[in-house]
Amino acid sequence: MNLRKLLGLEPKNGSIDEPPTPVGTDAFTEIAEYYDELMAPVPYKSWVDYVEAILRRLNVTPHDVLDLCCGTGQVGAELIRRGHDVVGADLAEEMVRRCAERSPRLPAVVMDATHLGLRADCLDLVVSLYDSLNYIVDAEGLQRCFEGVSHALRPGGLMIFDLNTARALRVGLFTQSNVNSTEPLEYRWKSHWDEERKLCKVDMRFRWRGPGDRAEFCETHYERAYEQDEVREMLARAGMETLHVFDAYSFHEPGVFSNRVYYVARALKVE
Ligand SMILES: C[S@@+](CC[C@H](N)C(=O)[O-])C[C@H]1O[C@@H](n2cnc3c(N)ncnc32)[C@H](O)[C@@H]1O
Numbered sequence: 001m002n003l004r005k006l007l008g009l010e011p012k013n014g015s016i017d018e019p020p021t022p023v024g025t026d027a028f029t030e031i032a033e034y035y036d037e038l039m040a041p042v043p044y045k046s047w048v049d050y051v052e053a054i055l056r057r058l059n060v061t062p063h064d065v066l067d068l069c070c071g072t073g074q075v076g077a078e079l080i081r082r083g084h085d086v087v088g089a090d091l092a093e094e095m096v097r098r099c100a101e102r103s104p105r106l107p108a109v110v111m112d113a114t115h116l117g118l119r120a121d122c123l124d125l126v127v128s129l130y131d132s133l134n135y136i137v138d139a140e141g142l143q144r145c146f147e148g149v150s151h152a153l154r155p156g157g158l159m160i161f162d163l164n165t166a167r168a169l170r171v172g173l174f175t176q177s178n179v180n181s182t183e184p185l186e187y188r189w190k191s192h193w194d195e196e197r198k199l200c201k202v203d204m205r206f207r208w209r210g211p212g213d214r215a216e217f218c219e220t221h222y223e224r225a226y227e228q229d230e231v232r233e234m235l236a237r238a239g240m241e242t243l244h245v246f247d248a249y250s251f252h253e254p255g256v257f258s259n260r261v262y263y264v265a266r267a268l269k270v271e
Contacts, residue, residue, distance in 0.1 A: 069132030116148025184210025
């Protein structure tokens, strides 16, 4: 897909006049170079299998796809390999730069999901995986994101995204360490949960001990949990109908022990 066509002539980038989305000012900066190493165990291909299984259930074959919050482009690149026409968008310049290096077939731009400047009716599918939308920590921002997506979807177009649940963030799934492993990227993460604000702050420390120069750095990430009713309401306000909410990688409804859920929403537009 032509990026200029997707973006329109004047892509909006609200980050100039408005405070940046507080994903943590240092989030996805230094880690970008090591992100794929960190994600080596992540089964991206099965995640894309799952997205395709959802599409098959709905009897939909999307052509033009946006990988929103694409990171280094692992999901988008896999969708391209499977014949879709995909572009990527991410807020973090370093991640987009890395995406261009590792996934040259995936055109990607720096864009804030809370201020999407996409043209109307140009996409069949928007995917946003790996708790990317939890990084939008204000409800108004997530609402604007859904509105931007809805605007860009063709009538009947789909949005498929996952979210970490409050349970996942509350029980400290982000408190992790691999210091006793031999992996080249050592990490030590400590999460803090604020029940009132449904906000999880994760202090991340990294040490690269693989080939090349040694490096040590820290990043602070914030994720906000959203309840299912809240998300459904926001999607509805943005002109999208929630078709399904699944416990991740299944076709079952989420339960109290669900750590990640998938939303499948459809743009309710008249042709
Ligand atoms: C956990 S990573 C997931 C990346 C990718 N989807 C994947 O599966 O590997 C979250 C991504 O969301 C991006 N992100 C966070 N807030 C964003 C926003 N407001 N707009 C666009 N991208 C955002 C980050 O820069 C980061 O690349």
